[in-house]
Amino acid sequence: MQPTNRTARLAAALYVLVGVTAPFSLLYVPATFIVKNNPAVTAQKILAAQSMFRLGILCELMTATTAIFLVMTLYRLLNNVNRMQAALMVILGAVVSAPISYLNVISEIAALTLLRGSTGFLTVFNQPQREALALFFLHLHGQGLLVVQIFWGLWLIPFGLLVMRSRFLPRILGILLVINAVPYLLISTTALLGLPYVSVLNKWALIPELGEVWIMLWLLIKGAKVEAQPALERP
Numbered sequence: 001m002q003p004t005n006r007t008a009r010l011a012a013a014l015y016v017l018v019g020v021t022a023p024f025s026l027l028y029v030p031a032t033f034i035v036k037n038n039p040a041v042t043a044q045k046i047l048a049a050q051s052m053f054r055l056g057i058l059c060e061l062m063t064a065t066t067a068i069f070l071v072m073t074l075y076r077l078l079n080n081v082n083r084m085q086a087a088l089m090v091i092l093g094a095v096v097s098a099p100i101s102y103l104n105v106i107s108e109i110a111a112l113t114l115l116r117g118s119t120g121f122l123t124v125f126n127q128p129q130r131e132a133l134a135l136f137f138l139h140l141h142g143q144g145l146l147v148v149q150i151f152w153g154l155w156l157i158p159f160g161l162l163v164m165r166s167r168f169l170p171r172i173l174g175i176l177l178v179i180n181a182v183p184y185l186l187i188s189t190t191a192l193l194g195l196p197y198v199s200v201l202n203k204w205a206l207i208p209e210l211g212e213v214w215i216m217l218w219l220l221i222k223g224a225k226v227e228a229q230p231a232l233e234r235p
């Protein structure tokens with residue numbers, strides 16, 4: 001197996017890990033615990049299943065950490081195609097986005113701390129106040145996801161261009177990655193601007209967001225085999 005192929009398989013394995021931890025922490029856990037505009041019920045759900053809520057926090061941290069190694073592995077795979085674009089991919093996909101994700105998790109930890117109320121200075125707040133503040137921090141976490149989602153979209157553009165220009169991966173996969181970037185950017189900017197179209201965009205975002213799935217499956221199954229260059233004939 002060629003070194004490039006081994007790198008592709010490693011990138012695919014990391015992509016699969018992100019594909020498992022991210023939906024659990026960013027989709028399943030919020031949908032399970034957070035009840036919109038109802039702090040009391042949200043608090044009851046979290047306190048009744050603290051272990052799962054903590055697992056969601058851990059998976060979110062794991063997603064951000066794995067993403068760093070994924071982007072660096074993709075850099076190793078694609079940097080010979082265009083070093084500038086590969087460096088931009090690393091900056092957007094790891095250097096900028098990962099710290100935002102790490103800091104964003106603090107909001108979830110703050111919410112759990114408020115609900116447990118085990119810290120002495122929190123006794124100045126009554127139970128309904130702590131529940132309301134906890135829901136506020138969970139809402140703040142959701143807003144943080146909108147910010148980091150911008151970079152989840154932006155990094156796919158240089159990634160897609162690199163795939164399109166490489167000669168060892170199908171060009172269509174790169175096109176799908178660039179298309180994949182569009183819903184991330186549209187949903188985030190629309191929500192941050194307060195425009196009333198987020199729910200509509202979310203309904204139609206699933207299909208273009210499959211671009212990352214296709215590149216993951218290709219790297220996992222096919223790898224990235226570089227054709228050997230023919231040896232030069234001696235005169």
